[in-house]
Amino acid sequence: MDRVVKWSHGSDTICVLCNKAPESRNHLFFECDTSAQVWEYVVKGILKHEFTTIWSEIIHIISDKKREKMSLYCIRYAFQAVLYAIWRERNQIKHGEKMIPISTLKRVIEKGIRNKFSLVCKKRAKGMGELLQFWFSTRI
Ligand SMILES: [Zn+2]
Numbered sequence: 001m002d003r004v005v006k007w008s009h010g011s012d013t014i015c016v017l018c019n020k021a022p023e024s025r026n027h028l029f030f031e032c033d034t035s036a037q038v039w040e041y042v043v044k045g046i047l048k049h050e051f052t053t054i055w056s057e058i059i060h061i062i063s064d065k066k067r068e069k070m071s072l073y074c075i076r077y078a079f080q081a082v083l084y085a086i087w088r089e090r091n092q093i094k095h096g097e098k099m100i101p102i103s104t105l106k107r108v109i110e111k112g113i114r115n116k117f118s119l120v121c122k123k124r125a126k127g128m129g130e131l132l133q134f135w136f137s138t139r140i
Pocket of ligand 1: 015016017018019020021027028032033034
């Protein structure tokens with residue numbers, strides 16, 4: 001919305017997830033209290049002390065090729081899953097739908113990730129045999 005307002009004056013730029021701050025990429029991902037809660041729930045167990053809600057730091061983490069393969073895969077997949085879910089939720093609210101409870105959003109994302117990882121394990125992807133186990137071990 002910080003971009004839209006530049007060509008469409010009078011647009012409502014306030015973040016529809018928290019109604020507290022102007023919406024920008026950095027706000028939505030994940031300076032926003034609401035999206036930060038979801039992000040934290042999904043990745044805190046993997047990132048632990050590295051956990052951050054700052055976009056540039058997240059990009060740095062997911063670009064780190066020295067990180068252990070399974071951990072990197074988990075973080076990257078979780079990142080896109082949360083991004084997609086938050087963006088989708090944001091669009092639905094913008095189109096007049098009621099916001100779903102954060103707890104539901106968390107559970108939907110978690111289930112999606114679990115299903116994906118289960119599939120990767122079943123396909124016996126190289127080096128990913130323990131992916132689901134790894135994921136569960138991070139769910140503290
Ligand atoms: Zn917000």
